Amino acid sequence: MKVWKESQLTQLSCAQKIETAYEISLNLVKNMGFNFCAFSITSPTTGTHRHKIILNNYPSEWNTKYQNEHYDTVDPILAHCCGSEVPILWQEECYSKTPRLWQAQKNQGLHYGWSQSVHDKNGLCSILSVARTHCPITAYELYKNLGYAMFINRHLHGIIAKDLPASSLKPPTTSLSCREIEVLKYSAVGKTACEIAIILCVSESTVRFHIKNAIHKLGVNNKIAAVIRAAKAGVI
Template identity: 45%
Template sequence: MEIWKHVQLKQLTHESNIETAYKLAQSFFYSLGYEYCGFSITSPPTGQYFDRVNLNNYPHDWNKQYEQNDYKSIDPLVAHCQRSMLPIVWDRETFAQVPELWQALMDQGLQYGWSQPVHDLDNHVTGMLSMARSTGRISAYELYDDLGYALIISQKLHALALQARRSEQPHGIDHGELSPRETEILKWSSHGKTASDIATILNLSERTVNFHVSRAIKKLGVTNKISAVVMAARGRLI
C-alpha cells in the first residue's frame, strides 16, 4: 500500500466524529479519482436521527431534485444495498426500470460510479457508501482495486453513525415517549417472556400486549420486538 493511503486510512479509522471522518473519506476517494463521495443510512426508512445521515458532495441541484422527487423510493442502488452485501456499478442496466433516474444522474454529471452496502445485523441498519465521477467508466479492475478501501471506510462511517445515534438517544427517546405500559411490556420481553406470558402476568389480553409492542416499535424507529428491546435497553429506558 502506498504511504499516503496508509496515513489517510489510519487517520480516518481513528476519527471519532462522523462529519470529520466523512471529509477524510471524501479526500481519500478524490485522490483515487472520484469527484464525488456519499454516505447515507438507507434503512430503517424512518427515524429522526438516521434521516439526517446523508453526507455527500453531490451537486446541490441533484440533492434537491432527489429529495423533491422522492427518488429514494425508486432508487435501484438503495434497493440493492438493502438486500445485498455486494458492490453495484452505476450503469444503464442497473437503472433499466427507472430510465428517468438514470437520465437525471447523467444530467448532473454523476454518470460513472459504484456503491458499497454495509449491513449491521444487530441493529437492522443498512448504509451505503458511493463514489462517482463525471468522466471515465468504472472498470472491473478499478472496482476490485478500490473495494478493500470502500469496505474499511463504509464500516467506519456506519459505526460512527450508530455511535452518534446512541449518544443522542437519551435526549431523543425518553420515558415521556414510551408509555409506562410500553416500558413494562418491553421489560418483561427482555426477560424472555412471550406475549402470552406477559398477558397472563399483567392480566391483559394478548392482543393488547401486541398493540403496545407495536407502538413501542414505531416510537423507537425499529422493525421488530427484539430490536425494540435492544434499543430501549441501550437508551436506558428499561
C-alpha cells in the same frame, strides 16, 4: 501512492467525529480517482424518531431534485443496497425501469460509480457511493479500490451507530409473512417475478400476489419502495 493511502487510512481510523471522518474519506476517494463521495445511514425506527444522516458532495441541484422528485422510492441502486451488501456498479441496465432517473443523474455529472452497503444486527443500513464524470470503472479498478471503500463505509457506519440511542435501534415488528419477506429479498437483488417463481417453485402469479400484499402492508406504491421500506425496517 502507498504513502498517502496509508496516511489517510490512519487519519480515518483515528477520527471519531462523523464530519471529520467524512472529510478524510472524501479526500481519500478523490485520490482514488473519483469526484464524488456519498454516505448515508438510516435507522430502522419509524415515525418522528427515525434517524437518517446523509453526507455527500453531489451538486446541490441534484440533491434538491432527488428529494423533490422522490427518487428514493424508485432508485434501483438504493433498493439493491438495502437488500444486499454486494457492491453494485451504476450501469444503464440497472436503470431499465427508471430511465428518467438515469438521465437526470447523468445530467448532473454522475455518470460512473458504484455503491455498497453495510447492514448490522440492529437493522442499521449504511450506503457508500463513489462516482465521477468521466471514464467507466473497470473490473480491475473496482477490485483494487473495494477494500478501501469497505473500510470507509464500516468506519463511518461505526461512528454513527455508537452514538444512536439503544431505543432507536430496535427493529419494529412487521406483519409480513415469511414468503413475502423471501420474495422481497430476491427482488432486492434484481430477480424478476418469473425468476423468483422458478427459484421458489411457485407460479409467477403467486409471486406477484405476495409482492402486492407486501406493498399494501408496507404502505408504499411499488416493489422497489417496498424493498427499501422493508430493508430500512430491518425485515430484510
